[in-house]
Amino acid sequence: MDRTIAIDVSHLSKTYDSYRAVDDLSFQVYAGEIFGLLGPNGAGKSTTLRTLITLLHPTSGTATVMGHDTVRDADKVRTLIGYVPQERAIDRFLTGREHLQLLGALYHLTKEEAAKRIAELLKLVELEAHADRPAKTYSGGMKRKLDIACGLLPDPKVLFLDEPTLGLDVQSRLRIWEYVRMLKARGMTIVMTTNYLDEADQLCDRLAIIDGGKIKTLGSPVELKIALGGDIVSLTLKETGRISSLESDLTGRPAIKTVRATPKGLDIRVESPEKALPAILESANRLGCNIEFIQYNRPRLDDVFIAHTGRAITESIPESETV
Amino acid sequence: MGHYWQEISALTMRWVRRLSREKFSMLFTLVQPMLFWLIFFGNLFQRAADTQVMQAPNYISFLAAGVVVMTVLNNGLAGGVDLLFDKENGFLERLMSTPIHRTSVILSRFIFVMAITSMQVLVILGVAYLFGVQPATGILGVAMILLIGMMFGVGLTAISMAMAFSVKSHGDFFSVLGFLSLPMIFLSSALVPLTAMPGWMSVLAQFNPMTWAIDAVRPLILSGWTEALPHVGMVVLVMIVFDALCLYGGAKAFRRAMG
Incomplete structure (x- = not known):
């Protein structure tokens, strides 16, 4: 499929002294998608993001946004x-409206344009009632909403979260999450970093798993999970003597990838559970196997992450790799 | 040019708003130097200080120039603090990711610090006036004092901002600040004339740009133009060199921090 490329990163590296924060990264983000940097x-997620928003100069390689270096x-x-920083980048003494007015001036909007856009954004993030209170009175969630409104003020083509x-x-x-989905529906391209697997799974059209400054794998959440080898159906049989006959019956059937005998039954990797499950049950019935227990596991993004980085995302990085 | 002005005025307004929301801190910023130094210190040493050594009618009139320049020093050295907090909480990144001229944030800070400092200097001269100190060179002399203050302040603010961009944590920043401020004051002619200092201190004080500023401001307050002009000419030269060095260092630190 030929799609418009919004962001093109080519052989990007960023070195601090002797530490390689980002190491020869290449990827593309398509217009209109939600792209995740997970790690x-x-x-190296934030370093990559900071390069894309022009705040860091790469040591080597290039990055373009909408074709501009x-x-x-x-x-x-x-x-x-538009940029929504990681920290709550809020001036606690300014009101929500003053934040947006300041940014309006920095994007060179006229007072009228700014006022119109600010009213829309305050409504969008449901901060109208609190717009004229200093931000120090805001809750964490309200600050985040203001952050997002600030990121949206320039009506950006690409939003970085x-x-x-x-x-x-x-x-x-x-x-x-709702806001992000709505912005995508409006045609905005969104690039986000996250270290929450469920967030990446729920939101991102495609994601790159980054570890140690390198891309370990890239694709849609579904693709990445399928690439692991599909879902697993685990059967526990009442009569263990029938395991081998069921194994040979199922091997090579459509929608079934591999069949492996376990002490109490079978582990079956399937391509699509909708097609595989009826076939498995039909076989078991026909051969007179009594099934005691069926467990069905869909690989989660956690499994993808572990498969590509060798550890769970919550485990801290070994000392030698940190700055 | 229109854009540049729009950016700078919006950013400067932000500093003004912040100050106006911190009323307590504003009061202390304005009152502290004259309260502590001019009123307490000046009156405390009124009789202990020898007017022959001071070459002034009384200690307060001698001290006024010192307090003016001390205010410039403290405001200048603290001028980068707000940028330090902006850097730490990500606000600076947010500002720098907008299509503004790279110098707008810094320039707005210079404008703000200079404006606040000038107001404080005027308040100090006003309080000194209440204690009977009348500037010998009149309104024009006061304008000259403000100019000297600004020239010194630009360099100091540049140092402060350079530090704000370079330090790892704000703890470091405040340690350096505390370490710099008092020695700068003691090793200058703010409290005592150079002639009355122990030799080694007066030698060190001669290398302190603050001494040059005070030595120009003092005759503007005490003596008159004929006495003051040579010092004023000298301090302008010294400050041009001082500012050039500080701005060069500041620009380097800024470029390193901002990629």
């Missing part, structure tokens, strides 16, 4: 992007 802290055409890139739901309660988290 543990210190993996992030170093040579930095000013052009800055007019096309750095850990958008870090430290938020469940409700605020779901609300932020």
